Every structure is written in C-alpha cells, then in structure tokens.
Amino acid sequence: MDYDQSFDYNYSNYDNFTTQEEAVFQHKSTCLNDVLCVSLLVVSVIIFLLGFFGNALVIWISGFKMKKTVNITWYLSLAISDFLFCAFLPFSITNMVMEEWIFGLFMCKFASTLMFLNMFSSIFLLVVISVDRCISVMFPVWAQNQRTVKKASIVVVLAWFLAIGLSIPSMVFRDVRNHLGRTICFNNYTMTQHSHKIVALSRFLAGFVGPFIIIIICYSVIILKLRTNRMIKSSKPFKVMSALVAAFFICWLPYHVFVILELNHQNYDHSILITGLKVGTSMAAANSFLNPVLYVFMGNDFKQKFKSSVLSKMENAMGEEGRTTSRYLSRTSSMDGRASTYI
Template sequence: MALSDDYLYHYDYNNYSYEGILTPNEEPVFQHKATCLKEALCVSLLVVSVLIFLLGFFGNALVIWISGFKMKRTVNTIWYLSLAISDFVFCGFLPFSIANMVMEEWIFGLFMCKFTSSVMFINMFSSIFLLVIISVDRFVSVVFPVWAQNHRSVKMASVTVVLAWLLAIALSVPSMIFRDVSTHLGTTICYNNYTLNHSHKIVVFSRLLAGFVIPFIIIIVCYSIIILKLRNNRMTKSSKPFRVMTALVAAFFISWLPYHVFVLMELNHQNYDHRILITGLKVGTSMAAANSFLNPVLYVFMGNDFKQRLKSSLLSKMENAMADEGRTTSRYLSRSSSMDARASTHI
C-alpha cells in the first residue's frame, strides 16, 4: 500500500506551501477553523479513507491470522503473511491521517509527525517489494521448476523478506530527516522541510524509480513470460490465469500512476494551479492507499472460484485459496508439464 513524501495521507505541505497564502492587504488569521466536512471532495476522500482503513485493517488481519496461525509454514504463506503485515501496519496508522484530514491540523507532535510518515513509507515500499517478490517467485516456479525444487525453501523466503524490509527502511529514512512541524496562521502542520539543495528532487526521483518504475517493469516482465509459457502449453485451456494476471498488473499501475504523476508535477509547483495540485495529490494518495485492501483480494480471493467460496465459510475458503496454490506449485516442481495445466487455475 506507496505514499507521497509530501502528502503521505496527511495531506500536508512542503516548506514552499506557505507562499501565496496572503496578499499584501490581508491580515493573518490565527483562529483555525476546519472546513473539511463542508467540502464535497474532502468528505468523499474522508469516506474513502475510512473504508480503506476498515477493509484493509480487518481484511489483512484475517489473512495474518490464517497464514500465520492456521496454516503450515510454507514459502507461499510467508509471502501472504509478510504482505498482509505490511498492509495491516499501513492501515493501522491511517487513523492519524484521518484525524489530520478532518481537523486540517496536526496535533500529534514532532515525533509522531516523523514516525507515522516513516512507518507508512516503510510499509509502502515493503508492500511493493513483496508484490515484486511474489511475481519473481511465480516466474521461477513456472520457468525454472528444477531450480525451484532444489532452492525454493522457507529459509530462503524468510531471508528475502527480511532484505526487502531492510531496503524499505533505508528508503524511508528521508521522512525521518525532513519531516517537521510548524505553526502558521494559527494552524500546526506536519510537512516536509527540504532545506538541502536538490533534496526534494533526489527523494522524489529515488522513490519514483524504487517504488514504481523498476517494480512495475519487473512485474510486467515476470507475468508476461508466465503468460507466454502457459499459452504455449496445449494443456492450458482456461483463460482465468490471464485475467488474474492482467488484474494484478492493472491494479498496481492504476493505483500508483496518478500519485507519482502529481508528485512529479509538485517539483514545479509554481507552474500549476495550487488547487489542482492539492486535489490531485489527495486523490492520488487515496488511490495508492487502496492497494492496502486490494492486495488480499487479488492475491487470495482471485486464486480460486469465487462462487464455490461463497458456499462455505470465509475462513476455510481463504485457507484453501492459499493452500491450493502451495500444492499446485509443489506438483509443478515434480511434474513440469502437468503443473502448467494446474497453474492455470491458481496463478
């Protein structure tokens, strides 16, 4: 679930955002009054944020409970568990952003300003990296079954997850460095105070490459090769895997593209209408945050037939969805050709 270093679901401001607020004849107003509940866009985004929090928090909690406590520890359950934990933590911090959105003021102090932003970025990057890891793992299992059989292990998966989280932490350090709190015109805000030369551009482009461009390319390449592999298999009759893979790639692209577009526009904020820029960043972050509850749906519920899932309890079918994929991968590793046919239902 990756979001702006400037508007990471706090909808706050950079150090330049104070410019142009007052005209020479205006007097500063120090009595802050929140107007969010009077604006249609703000109310709509608020409703969306609450829904993302509820669906993402409880949906990912359910996945964590099943994959972490109800299932045998396998490579697949490690992927599901790590991804769910990432999205769960992200959703757990959304109430701070929701409160900030309603009050239009940051009331939680400097430490929480830095901490919440850093934690959200850690989970943004870790979630994206885990989506990439899942794509690569499926690619290796389908294209190199013998190698996967010899090297694909729970230990290797655990090490890979730890490395992904460490990289996510490293990329989130700028939030701890540049995040600051300031009171202006009677309003306390949590914002990014880019005081070093070109620091804003460096942070934006590094996060664009590491958090969108490179992961998207890897996901596209992996799933394209998997699709070609399955299409060339005469035993593969179902078109379902192609629809699922298309949904996975489309969800990633649609969720994150608007956010990154407006973050890039923000670098030259003086060339754009301030209201359009703010609105675009708010909508973009909402769309990106939606990935936090889409992930359990895409990676768990779409793996098996949804109608059959409705006929039994939610918990048992979620467990079956993850377990079936693990069994499918195992069968592929022992019999490559038959695995291609069975993978058409589960990948």
Template sequence: MDYSDDLLDYNYSYEFNYSFHEETVCKHEPTCLNEPLCVILVVVIAAIFLLGFCGNALVIWISGFKMKKTVNTTWYMSLAVSDFVFCAFLPFTIANMAMEEWIFGRLMCKFASSVMFLNMFSSIFLLVVISIDRCVSVLFPVWAQNHRTVKKASVVVLICWLLAIAMSLPSAVFREVSTHVGRTICYNNYTSYQHGHEIVALSRFLVGFIVPFVVILVCYSIIVLKLRSNRVIKSSKPFKVMSALVAAFFLCWLPYHVSILLELNHQNYDHRILIVGLKLGFSTAAANSILNPVLYVFMGNDFKQKFKSSMLSKMENAMAEEGRTTSRYLSRTSSMDGRASTHI
C-alpha cells in the same frame, strides 16, 4: 521551505513568505467538512482503513496461525503485515485531513510518516518478490522445487524490509512541525538541502514505481508465454488474474507518483488542482492495501466453491490450493489441468 498539509506529502506543498511563530494569534477553523470532495475522500480513506485493517488481519491470522508455514504463506503473511501496518496508521491521515492541521506532535509527525512509507515500500518490494518467485518456479521448476525453502524466503523478506527502511529514512530526516496563525502542520523542510525535494521525489518514483512495475510486468509476461507454449492450462483465468495484478499495481500507484512529480513544479499549476490530485493519488495508493489480499487470496480459487464455504475456509483453501498447484507444476505431473490457475 516545503510545507505539506497532509501526513505523507499527499497534499500540495507550498511556500510561505512569512515566518512561523510558536505563539498563535487566532484559532484555525477547518473547512473540510464543508467541502463535498474533502468529505468524500475522508469517507473513502476511512473505508479503506476498516476493510484493509480487517482483511489483512484475517490473512495474517490464517496464514500465520492456521496453516502450515510454506514459502507461499510466508509471502502472504509478509505482504499482509505490510498492508496491515499501513492501514493501522491511516487514522492519523484521516484526522489530519478532516481537521486540516497536525495535532500529534513532532515525534509522531516523523514516526507516522516514516512507518507509512516503510510499509509502502515493503509492500511494493514484496509484490516484486512474489512475481519473481512465480516466474522462477515456472522457468526452472526442478531447481525451484529443490531450493524454494521457508528459511530462504524469510531471508528475502528481511532484505525487503531493510531496503524499505532505507527508502523511508528521508521522512524521519525532513519532517518537521510548525505553527502559524493557529494552525499546526506536519511538513517537509528541505531548506538546508539543495534539490532535496527533487531527489526524494524522483528516487521514490524510480524505486517505488518504475523499476517494480517493469519487473512485475516482465515476470508475468514470461509466465504467460511459458504457460501458453507448454499448454499447461486450459482456461483463461490465469491470464485474467495476472492482468488484474499488473493493472492494480499500475492504476493504484500511478496517480500518486504523477501528482508528486507535478508538485515539483507547483508554480506552473493551479494550487487547488494539485491539492485534489495529491489527495486522490493518496486514496488510490491506499486502496492497494485492500486489493492485495483480494487478488492474491480470494482470486486464487474457484469462486463458487469458496462462496459455499465459510470465510475462514475460503482463505485457507485458496492459499493451500496454490501451494498444491505449485507443487504439481514443479513436479511436472500429468495431473495438471485448469485448476493450475491458482498458481498465478
């Protein structure tokens, strides 16, 4: 069996050499609050929950109810919904990490894990779609101006969510709840499926990291080369924004996937190191839900101008300006200048 201390496989999975019993013989006493590192991680994830929940809720409200619906606002709102739901389920992880046991039952064990993986993959797929959309807009401006519609963007978003559902199904299939010596855990049970653990971990690594990262990197590399060759922009801000987007994706998700791959050969590593590595990997992955609204909204406009305005005006101006800049680029007007940086 493959057992996990945490909700989403972000903890070291180990094997027990004894049987589980429904009747407990003693009460489990959590030690997390007595360990500085565990306390720090709980506080960090709680902060991610609060900031990500509020930040993405604000993006959803502005892009969904305060602005005209466009392709750009469709991307923004879909990405924000994905990150919002991810953050909404973080309290289950926080409670599980602090109490060091699962108290929410078998159904929620399967549901919470599946929903969180659903949003993890949907967020990643949407980042890829945004990258491809911007790349196509730069390479084929006339075609993009004629074919970029809200209806088509909505269909693409639906496809992303369907693919994310498919990738999240293993959590519903393999997650189980068992109790031993007073401790109830939500874990992965791969005993009936040979190489099930390896297949799930490797598929998540390839589909959820390697392929998306390569696509994003290629798209933004093409954008940089195209803009430089056409001398469309005068400032270096677009390159900084693009570098931040690629770096954020890479740095947030790499620790998680590396830890999961190391866990496949857990017998070769110190158990405590794997536990710490997997918890840190989860924390950095969760932090991506905060960085997305920051990088895609707040960095899309001049900071000084946004600083003088209200919080709502900041976000509305940033997203509206990107839409105006995209239109200017697609129409190839001569008015393009350094403000085109918000296109990126």
C-alpha cells in the same frame, strides 16, 4: 500556502512563520463543509476498517491456520505491511477532520515513514513473487529443490531492510510548524538544495518504474512459457498475482504522477495540484485493503464464493498457488528421467 496535510503532501513553502500570524489567525476546521474532504474522509474510514480487519484476518489465517510454505511467506509479509499502515490511519483521519496535526513531531515523521515503508515493501515483495514464479516456471526441477521457507524468509527480511532504507527521507524531511493559527505536518525540503527533486524521483524510480520493469519482464517470460506448456491447468495463482500487481499500479500511479508534477508546481494550477495529491494519496492508501479483498474473491470460482466461509476463500486463494506449483513440478520431474535422479 494554506492547505490540508492529511497524508504526505510535499509543498515546503513554510519559511515565514511568525508569532503575529499565530495571534491574528484562529483556525477553524472546514472539512465537514467541503464535499471533497468529506468524501475522502469517508473513503479513509472505509480503507481503515477493511484494511485493518482484512489484513488481520490474512495474518491470522496464513500465520496460524495454514502450513508454512514459500508462497504463504510472501503473502504473510504483504499482509503485515498493509496491516501496519492501516493501523496508523486514524492519525491521518483525525488530522483530516481537524485540519491540524496534534500528535507531535515524532508521529508526524513516523506516520509518513509507514506510508512509504508500505509502498516500498509491497512493490519489492511483488517483484520477489514475480521472480520466484518466473524461476519456478523456467527451472521447475531446480526450484523444487532450492525453494525453502528459510530462504524465502531471508529474502523477505532483505526486502524489508531495503524498504526501511528508502523510507528514511520521511524521517529526515518531515517537520511540524505553526502556521495561520494551526500546527501543520509537512515536508520541509528547504534544508538542502534539490532535496525535494531527489527524494521524489528516487521514490518514483525505485518504488514504481524499476520494479514494474522487472515484473513485466518476468510476466512476459511466464506467458511465453505457459503458451508452450499445457501441464499447468489452473490459472488461479496467475490471476491472483496479476490482480495484486494491477491493483498496486492503479492505486499508486496517480500519486506518483502528481508528485512529479509538483516538482514544477509553479506551472500548474494550485487547487488542481492539491486536489490531485489528496485523491492520489487516498488511492495509494486504498491499496492496503485491496490485497485481502483480492484473496477472498479470487480464491474460488463465482458459484462457490457464496457456498463457503470467508476463511476458506482466503485460505484457498493463498494455498492454491502452492498446490498448483507442486503439481506442475511433480509432473515435470516425472517426465525428465535424468533430472529426477538428482531429486
């Protein structure tokens, strides 16, 4: 099968590679003559530019310009995950243009691993933030006493280790072969039986379905609590987090859908499946630049956006949550005389 392997497409029917093929076929890139390829190329370049510099800005502000808090720890880790992924996008962009992998076996494995490390770390951090917010709303006094930057940092490290563990299959199955006169980076699932299905379903369940069930439960609890409690006047933190979760869902759902369909690729049109994988992968990559954009445009109301600098918008978006939570916890503590004696 002859198709572009720009990010992480999963077909593994590359068993019969011969030296005769290499001698007969001389590969010439046709990307610049294809509308879809050019469109995805432009999108990828935009994702790289916005994601790289946008997340670098978030890292600089949250890491060096703002006071370290639990909320800043969450968002800083998210930005680092997105920044690392965007930093290696030029390898995939080059591969997209040349329609050939020229960076060797190690980078073939490493670039793909970073994609899934970004996916798992992002969703795990969103789960952590959702659970943290739920606990803060349900048990405000306990949260005020127990939520510390040190504990948050430990949770982040654990989330990253779990994400690294689930990203290992990319290191194992990613491979480089010569085919029809070009070098291709692809997923070689022919090593063991059912490995393709196991990897695809585990990524779908652990990196998408399971975490979203937890997030939905947490948000349902939060909404019910907020309806019966009018002490929280600002809804900005809730809107920022809702936007982050919605962006992740919209960006990653198409990719997972086509990966699952690919498990029975003989039942579907090959061209549609490949196009869906390409578009789905590009949408998944787009999630890496949406987070800093959301920080900017949801930090202040619409009228104030044009009156302040980009830095103040982002700082407001990330810092507003800490100030609002603090006000809420303080009011709750003052109303509960018995609880306040333990603070």
